[in-house]
Amino acid sequence: MVHTIENDIFYVSVETKGAQLKSIFSKETGVEYLWQGDEKYWTGRAYNLFPYVGRLAKGKYVVCGKEYAMDRHGFARGEEFELVDKTACSMTFALKSNERTKAVYPFDFVFFVKFSIQNKILTVSYRVENRGDKTMYFGLGGHPGFNVPFDGGEFEDYYIHFENESVPTQIFANDSGLITAKTAPYNLKNGKDIWLKHELFDNDAIILTDVLKSVYIKGKDTKRAVKVSYPNMENIGFWHMPKTDAPYVCVEPWMTLPANEGEPEVLETKKYIGVVDSDKAFETNMIIEIIE
Numbered sequence: 001m002v003h004t005i006e007n008d009i010f011y012v013s014v015e016t017k018g019a020q021l022k023s024i025f026s027k028e029t030g031v032e033y034l035w036q037g038d039e040k041y042w043t044g045r046a047y048n049l050f051p052y053v054g055r056l057a058k059g060k061y062v063v064c065g066k067e068y069a070m071d072r073h074g075f076a077r078g079e080e081f082e083l084v085d086k087t088a089c090s091m092t093f094a095l096k097s098n099e100r101t102k103a104v105y106p107f108d109f110v111f112f113v114k115f116s117i118q119n120k121i122l123t124v125s126y127r128v129e130n131r132g133d134k135t136m137y138f139g140l141g142g143h144p145g146f147n148v149p150f151d152g153g154e155f156e157d158y159y160i161h162f163e164n165e166s167v168p169t170q171i172f173a174n175d176s177g178l179i180t181a182k183t184a185p186y187n188l189k190n191g192k193d194i195w196l197k198h199e200l201f202d203n204d205a206i207i208l209t210d211v212l213k214s215v216y217i218k219g220k221d222t223k224r225a226v227k228v229s230y231p232n233m234e235n236i237g238f239w240h241m242p243k244t245d246a247p248y249v250c251v252e253p254w255m256t257l258p259a260n261e262g263e264p265e266v267l268e269t270k271k272y273i274g275v276v277d278s279d280k281a282f283e284t285n286m287i288i289e290i291i292e
Helices: 099-104
Strands: 002-006 010-015 020-026 046-049 060-063 066-069 082-086 090-096 109-118 121-130 136-138 141-147 158-161 169-173 179-185 193-195 206-209 214-219 225-229 235-239 248-254 274-276 281-291
Touching: 002 082, 002 090, 002 109, 010 109, 020 281, 121 136, 121 274, 141 281, 158 248, 214 248, 225 248, 274 281
Parallel strands: none
Antiparallel strands: 002 010, 010 020, 020 046, 046 141, 060 066, 082 090, 090 109, 109 121, 121 281, 136 274, 141 248, 158 193, 158 214, 169 179, 169 206, 206 235, 214 225, 225 281, 235 248
């Protein structure tokens, strides 16, 4: 089921399956900014990644001394969420632990995803509540895809832009999508930009850390832009379907990273893992701003 909120400037639609964004549409310009899930390239649009980000070695992990299996990017994207609150400019969806989730993840939780709009800003707020009697460990991230181009021109006329000069660290993955020990400085053009070309993604996502907490998608011949901010997430991925001419790019803020190659994945000792005690909650957000 699809639910929509709107203001005088744009509207936002979300489907209950996965609490996944379905549309970010500008009323002023008639531009759809969100990737629309063409099956030729990628049927997703904006997954919410919980309680894991990326792939697991052999699809397995250990928590509380027991081994479990879980699909890539966790199970939230395939679960049906409940709309628990809606106003003119916001809507909140919730996923409660159930028999299916407990078979692969042994925690009692409620995972809330709230969408709120103000002017041209969409805030996606995440809240993880631990409803059980033991400490809970989790990964969390966003996966929104944006149409490129969104204002004429070609894919190669657009670029990822950081406001200030920096030298992020690139984290490399192997052919199975598992994190290796290899890292290297990622040289941005003029210290700020990644010019888009399809070949950038031939080896899957570009994963960066030690990076600024906001990024733009811009075009050389347009004033329109998309800004994605992730104030409390340590890592960012950029992706489209490898070895294709896919007309979109995903901007993926990640709290955690995929599993390391050659190591058993133990959640309690994983770098960047989210931790929330019994009867407590964890909150973070991702902010999407449309600039026209």
